Each structure stands twice: as C-alpha cells, then as structure tokens.
Amino acid sequence: MNEVLNLSPQDWLSLFTHFALLSLLGVGGAITTAPEMHRYLVDEKNWLTDASFSSSIALAQSAPGPNVLFVALMGWNIGLRAGGGLSAGPLAWALGMMGVLITMVGIMLPSSILTYKATQWTHQNRDLRSVRAFKSGMAPIVIGLLVSTGWLLSAAHHDFQQDWKAWLVTAAATVLMLKTNLHLLWMIAIGGVLGGAGLL
C-alpha cells in the first residue's frame, strides 16, 4: 500500500469509462457489479489492494447513507494512493477527491440520465395500458425481491448451530418494525452493540 501509484490521464479516463459502463449494467444497484469492480481494480489494474477493496464496502455499509458510497471510498483510496498516501499532504487529498468525483459521477450519471428519461416517458404515457400493466404488474415481484434481499442479508449467517443468535436478532427486528414505532436507529444500534461485544 505504500508504493505510489502512477496514474496517467488515460488511466483516469479508463477508470471513468469503466464505472460509466458498469452504471448501465447495475440493475439492482451498484453493489451487484462489485465482483466486476474487483476483477478490474484489484486483479487487472492493481489500483486497489484486496484489503482496501473489502474495507471500502464494509465501511460504507456500516456508515449512514446509500450503499453506493462504497464506490466513493474506492475512488478515494485509488486517488490517495496515486498521491502517495494520506500522510503525503494536500496534493494526495486533492487526488483522493478527484478519485471520488470520477468514480461517483461515472457510476451515477449514465444510469441516472437513463432512469430520468424513462420516468419522463412513462409519466407522459401513464394512461397507456402497457405502462399501467408494467407499474402494477411489477408490484408483487418487487415486494418478493425486497423480502429476499432482507433474507439474503440474514442468510449470510448460514451455520444455524453457530448463528442462531443472529437469526434471533433478525426475527426480533422484523417483529419490532412491524408491530412497534421504535426508531430504526435504536434497533441498528442495539444490533451493533450486541455484535461488537461478541455476543452474536
């Protein structure tokens, strides 16, 4: 992690175009393209170490905000490395910010333009039978998808013998959310404290 990366303008450009391409492929969120990002950034280009790739994802997930921010952290780590690391001073920080800008604009702009245009079109044609069929026809599918997203997040704890406590926490969170008005942040905090104390 200590050696300085030499990034040419072409390298920055290909970083941008790669993320812009992934933006259009990321149905279901940017995280679905994470394996491809890993292949490109870690295996092919060696711009990121395996460790900083994983901790970018982990940190973004444990902090508030949309999960797509893991992309900003990757851009930050790449730029910082190109500038010689955090201790190298303002130039390195500026390169870090440039990395953030390039990766975030890359991952968000193409999909956002496409979504905006598509929404405009569906809004103008909202009375068409096909548009109404799409909007209400997808409802059961996206509801099933949501439940499975939650399920898969929990099923990462697959060894039931060892992970029954984590499952218990998941079940408790589900019931509390459905039956009470307890603030979501409290529930997340309690889960974090239980896990951090090594109880799960």
Added chain:
Amino acid sequence: MTSEESEIRLPQSKTELFVAFTQMALQGVGGVLVIVQHELVNRRKWLTQAQFVEEWSVAQVMPGPNVVNLCLILGGKYFGVAGALAAVSGLILAPMLLVLTLAILFGGVSDSAVAQGALKGMGAVSGGLIMATGLKLSKTLPQSPLGLWLAIVFAVITFTAVGIFRVPLIGVLLGLGLLACLLTYRALGRAAQRDEGDAK
C-alpha cells in the same frame, strides 16, 4: 379518492426536498430504503403505500442504485431536473462527507474483530428491517389487477427464486417480471371491457 390519498401532502420547495433526503440518508445505516419508505409514506405522507410500490418498481428495474433512482424519480416528478438534482444531492452529499471522514479517521479499524462483530449485528438487524418493509408493502397486493391470490403467488415465487435458489436478479425480472406484466396487461383489458359493458 381513498382516505389515504386525501392525506397526501407534497414537498413545497427544492430546499425541502434536499433537507428531507439529507435527513433520511443520515438516519439510514446499512442502506436507506427502510427509512425512506417509512418517512415518505408514514411520516411525511408524500406518497401512499401503493404509489411507493409503483415508483419503487421503476427504480428497481432501471440500472443504477435503487434508492438514488427513487430520489431522482420523485425529485423529477415534483420539480423537474432541478428537483431530481436536489433530491439526489441531498441523499448523497452529507453521507459522503461523513463516510470519507470516517475513512480518514478509522481507515484501518474496520478490519478489527469488534468492528466486524458490530457489522454482523447491524447486518442481522437490517436484514430483519428490510424483510419487514417488504411485508408491510405486501398490504398493497389486494389492489393488484391480477387479483390477490395470483399476486401472492408471484411474490412467493420471486422470494423462493431469489432468496432460496439464488437465481440472478436479471433472470427474475425478465422471466417472472415479464409474465406478471403480461398477465396484468390482459387483466386490465378485461376490466376495461367490463366497464364498457356496464356503461351500456
């Protein structure tokens, strides 16, 4: 107009959009969808449950981060391109500065056993919260043109395919999604014919 629809209020300005999404993003640890659904439907009442599912369907099907897409769609619906920019920058800006600060301060910490444990605990809770959100939204299924039972069958098959058998999302959207939309299209056509028949 149902009583639920008559309670709908709309955001008054782009500033309100920006501030509201900043607040939601900063409360959303481990993903923002749960808090966004809760705030938009239950607290701020910008959307009914059914409208939320419709907008979410579009956000889910288009490439790009789902919650970013949702903000973009809503911002665009209320105030055009400027509204979309206000909503998305509200969602992204503050959490991004926060997560970068965290990366600078605690860059190495996220690999420690305590942080990993806390992440596991928070993951277990957010898994439960996302499942609960899906279950809450399933209250809109009786409004489906497919009829309640067929809608439930689609939701359950989707969950089984993605949650249990790990079928890739794109396959489910193109297969089950398309089928559900086609059946809905036919059901809407029949309903229209029936209405015409009644009118005569």
